[in-house]
Amino acid sequence: MKIIINSSSMVPIYEQIVDQIKTLIRNGELKESDALPSVRTLSKELKISALTVKKAYDNLESEGFTVTVHGKGTYVAATNTELLLEEQKKELEADLEQAILKGRRYGISDEDIKSLFELIMEG
Amino acid sequence: MKIIINSSSMVPIYEQIVDQIKTLIRNGELKESDALPSVRTLSKELKISALTVKKAYDNLESEGFTVTVHGKGTYVAATNTELLLEEQKKELEADLEQAILKGRRYGISDEDIKSLFELIMEG
Amino acid sequence: MKIIINSSSMVPIYEQIVDQIKTLIRNGELKESDALPSVRTLSKELKISALTVKKAYDNLESEGFTVTVHGKGTYVAATNTELLLEEQKKELEADLEQAILKGRRYGISDEDIKSLFELIMEG
Amino acid sequence: MKIIINSSSMVPIYEQIVDQIKTLIRNGELKESDALPSVRTLSKELKISALTVKKAYDNLESEGFTVTVHGKGTYVAATNTELLLEEQKKELEADLEQAILKGRRYGISDEDIKSLFELIMEG
DNA sequence: GTGGTCTAGACCACT
DNA sequence: GTGGTCTAGACCACG
Numbered sequence: 087m088k089i090i091i092n093s094s095s096m097v098p099i100y101e102q103i104v105d106q107i108k109t110l111i112r113n114g115e116l117k118e119s120d121a122l123p124s125v126r127t128l129s130k131e132l133k134i135s136a137l138t139v140k141k142a143y144d145n146l147e148s149e150g151f152t153v154t155v156h157g158k159g160t161y162v163a164a165t166n167t168e169l170l171l172e173e174q175k176k177e178l179e180a181d182l183e184q185a186i187l188k189g190r191r192y193g194i195s196d197e198d199i200k201s202l203f204e205l206i207m208e209g
Numbered sequence: 210m211k212i213i214i215n216s217s218s219m220v221p222i223y224e225q226i227v228d229q230i231k232t233l234i235r236n237g238e239l240k241e242s243d244a245l246p247s248v249r250t251l252s253k254e255l256k257i258s259a260l261t262v263k264k265a266y267d268n269l270e271s272e273g274f275t276v277t278v279h280g281k282g283t284y285v286a287a288t289n290t291e292l293l294l295e296e297q298k299k300e301l302e303a304d305l306e307q308a309i310l311k312g313r314r315y316g317i318s319d320e321d322i323k324s325l326f327e328l329i330m331e332g
Numbered sequence: 333m334k335i336i337i338n339s340s341s342m343v344p345i346y347e348q349i350v351d352q353i354k355t356l357i358r359n360g361e362l363k364e365s366d367a368l369p370s371v372r373t374l375s376k377e378l379k380i381s382a383l384t385v386k387k388a389y390d391n392l393e394s395e396g397f398t399v400t401v402h403g404k405g406t407y408v409a410a411t412n413t414e415l416l417l418e419e420q421k422k423e424l425e426a427d428l429e430q431a432i433l434k435g436r437r438y439g440i441s442d443e444d445i446k447s448l449f450e451l452i453m454e455g
Numbered sequence: 456m457k458i459i460i461n462s463s464s465m466v467p468i469y470e471q472i473v474d475q476i477k478t479l480i481r482n483g484e485l486k487e488s489d490a491l492p493s494v495r496t497l498s499k500e501l502k503i504s505a506l507t508v509k510k511a512y513d514n515l516e517s518e519g520f521t522v523t524v525h526g527k528g529t530y531v532a533a534t535n536t537e538l539l540l541e542e543q544k545k546e547l548e549a550d551l552e553q554a555i556l557k558g559r560r561y562g563i564s565d566e567d568i569k570s571l572f573e574l575i576m577e578g
Numbered sequence: 579g580t581g582g583t584c585t586a587g588a589c590c591a592c593t
Numbered sequence: 594g595t596g597g598t599c600t601a602g603a604c605c606a607c608g
Contacts, residue, residue: 093524096307098606098607098608099607099608100607100608105311105314105315106314108315109314109315109316112315112316113316134608135607135608136608137607137608138607138608141607141608171317174312174315174317175317175321175325177311177315178308178311178312178315178317178322178325179325179328179329181304181307181308181311182305182308182325182326182329183329184304185301185304185305185308186326186329186330188300188301188304189297189301191228191229191232192228192232192235192297192300192301193232193235193236194294194297194298194301196330198298199301199330200330202298202301202302202305203305203309203326205302206302206305206306206309207309207319207322207323221582221583221584222583222584223583223584247594247595247596248595248596249594249595249596257584257585258584258585258586258587259585259586259587260584260585260586261583261584261585263596263597264583264584266596271517277596277597278339278592278593278595278596279591279592279593279595279596279597280591280592280593280594280595280596281592281593281594281595281596282594282595282596283595283596344591344592344593345592345593346592346593351557351560351561352560354561355560355561355562358561358562359562380593381592381593383592383593384592384593387592387593417563420558420561420563421563421567421571423557423561424554424557424558424561424563424568424571425571425574425575427550427553427554427557428551428554428571428572428575429575430550431547431550431551431554432575432576434546434547434550435543435547437474437475437478438474438478438481438543438546438547439478439481439482440540440543440544440547442576444544445547445576446576448544448547448548448551449551449555449572452548452551452552452555453555453565453568453569467597467598467599468598468599469598469599493579493580493581494580494581495579495580495581503599503600504599504600504601504602505600505601505602506599506600506601507598507599507600509581509582510598510599512581523581523582524580524581524607524608525580525581525582525606525607525608526579526580526581526606526607526608527579527580527581527607527608528579528580528581529580529581
């Protein structure tokens, strides 16, 4: 499990974990029935609170990506990776839209917004 | 002063006020030496706490957009609108970059990200 | 009446007026029984609110420097200029003491405080 | 954390806290990465509102003396204590200058002002 | 547990 | 009237 935490990021730690595990599942690096590391193991590995890892796992479970067996551990559920990709695209779309709307609210021209976007994509 | 508050947004109310007043200043709808509505007036108008409006005004003052005279009111300071535009562009850039990085972290191809962006801009 | 208002100063306007009139009295530029300008006249001259001038005059009267005759105006009272000088010295002493105490609270050495003081006196 | 609040002072409580913490940092009693007491803890200790403590902490952070991590706490930032000393000296200088100017405005001789100053320093 | 935001209302100083 | 400070308590998000 190569999970990288950026504690100075504005994105909450638990969300960073959720995002990365989702992607691992979609990429096939985590397959159906694979066991995730235990809450305590991962928390020690990442040097964060076990409660934070648990919150991430809870989110994954409530979204259907994992199933937790009491006293045994957390396992990757059967997933439709196509569906997951769609979901992630929707999330990206929402983020992009919000950024664009903010730019327009600031009175920045669409041309300038496009230029900025392309600059970032190329950089 | 047409300020619109979205109380269900994750963006704090005081920040929404700050953003909108900054934009009003940059657009020339609020000119140098113009008086902002008093803290109490605006708080009644927006049906929010006076403290929340004050926090917004404090932020504007500490960033140099306004000057406050005790017992008199809050006024638009002399500002370099060029500089303000740059600042807002930087904010937009940061937002866009974060969205793009998230998309890539999700394993979405750059082509797909570009398509999504253009779709939103045209829609 | 040469009164100078610094509206960007931290010292309240009414206090600036009080201070300057006190000094005019002590220097003999305003003598016993001299009439002060009317509240409205002075407020127009200084381009400030009449209420602010009134507050200054009220202060002067309550400290015994002036007497106000209803319907006529405000006049300089009989004063002991020696006493006034003492009072002003005490005020200066209090201000200096507060500044010095602050410096010491900041952990600035007495030598540095003295150096600063002399620098200002000479500059 | 020995912080002393003088609630009858004209100096706002939050500013008293800011001043004293700045000094603790400059004196090395608070070192880089040290945790400040939590907002709630300090507010109980000083028997003041949590909001007042938070306002102090916000000020410290916006001036770069501390960093706050959501859900974790407030920590002393890496600071240039030399720079801080300079800043505090400037503040002292401004206070002394204002006192001296007031004395001169009162027509008190420079010799008298110096005498007063030395008396206070020795006392 | 932590900080972040918001409320409703109080009292004060200045104009 | 204005802004400046403070309170006591609420609800939320994060760890």
